[in-house]
Amino acid sequence: MKYLYIVIFFIFVAEICFSEEITEFDIKTLEHGDVFSASHVVSKLRQIYDEEGEKSIKSTVPIAANRILSILDELEKEGRYLGDAEGEFLGDLLWILSVAGDMRAKEALLKTMACPHIAGGSIAKGLLRLGPQVLPDIKKYLESSNILTIRHTILTLKQIAEYDSTGTYFSEEERREMKEKLLSMINDGDASLRTSSVNALGTFGDSSVIPILEEIKRNDMYKSETGVFTIRKIAERSIERLKEKEK
Numbered sequence: 001m002k003y004l005y006i007v008i009f010f011i012f013v014a015e016i017c018f019s020e021e022i023t024e025f026d027i028k029t030l031e032h033g034d035v036f037s038a039s040h041v042v043s044k045l046r047q048i049y050d051e052e053g054e055k056s057i058k059s060t061v062p063i064a065a066n067r068i069l070s071i072l073d074e075l076e077k078e079g080r081y082l083g084d085a086e087g088e089f090l091g092d093l094l095w096i097l098s099v100a101g102d103m104r105a106k107e108a109l110l111k112t113m114a115c116p117h118i119a120g121g122s123i124a125k126g127l128l129r130l131g132p133q134v135l136p137d138i139k140k141y142l143e144s145s146n147i148l149t150i151r152h153t154i155l156t157l158k159q160i161a162e163y164d165s166t167g168t169y170f171s172e173e174e175r176r177e178m179k180e181k182l183l184s185m186i187n188d189g190d191a192s193l194r195t196s197s198v199n200a201l202g203t204f205g206d207s208s209v210i211p212i213l214e215e216i217k218r219n220d221m222y223k224s225e226t227g228v229f230t231i232r233k234i235a236e237r238s239i240e241r242l243k244e245k246e247k
Contacts, residue, residue, distance in 0.1 A: 022060070026041045035089040042093070042095065045057050046095070054099055057096060061096060061097065061104050061105055062104050068093050068108040069108050071086065072111055098122040105130065109127050109130075113138070114152065114153070127160060128163050132171075139153075142181060147193055150185075151192060154200050158204070161204065170204075182197040182198075182205070185197040186201075191222040195230060195234055198234050198235050201213065213235045213239045216231060217232050220235065
């Protein structure tokens with residue numbers, strides 16, 4: 001009989017731990033709890049999302065967004081980079097925003113995109129889910145004075161275009177504008193910005209930019225620390241992608 005009670009106890013505990021409902025305690029933990037505990041709540045949310053879809057996590061969007069903004073504010077005030085555990089937790093929170101398709105996620109997604117030391121596909125997926133009406137807000141960051149912010153914005157726009165299975169997020173005019181913007185950056189003195197621009201031209205460019213990329217492939221003088229002509233190689237890959245699109 002003693003063993004029966006033990007089994008019943010563990011079944012009861014397991015039902016609490018693996019409950020498929022988000023409790024008030026879960027919400028408070030996600031909002032104010034330590035990184036480890038809050039990450040467990042996100043794991044629970046993933047299970048619920050897999051079974052019930054995005055509506056099941058809508059209520060957590062503003063909480064996740066506010067927590068992200070709080071983390072970014074702390075980083076800025078303290079002038080530090082993300083720790084490993086903190087970075088993983090930020091990724092968990094971004095997952096919520098990436099699948100929710102909720103406009104309340106916009107500010108946190110944009111600020112994370114602009115953060116000099118954070119990048120990831122979840123940002124692009126989240127902004128894609130919000131629809132093309134947020135595109136003007138994204139493109140504003142291309143005018144930043146921070147090179148890393150510009151690079152992250154270029155990467156995000158490139159990822160959005162690649163994740164967009166319908167091909168409708170960017171209009172033809174917007175693709176043209178992006179192509180011209182990238183072309184204006186390929187001669188920038190900062191090698192990392194040239195790299196990002198040349199890479200993104202493989203997504204936003206067309207056959208008209210191939211001769212320009214061919215010139216970069218032959219003559220760009222930037223070498224990595226290991227002596228590799230990095231930008232030349234990226235130009236070659238962009239040319240290959242553009243030629244593939246033309247087929």
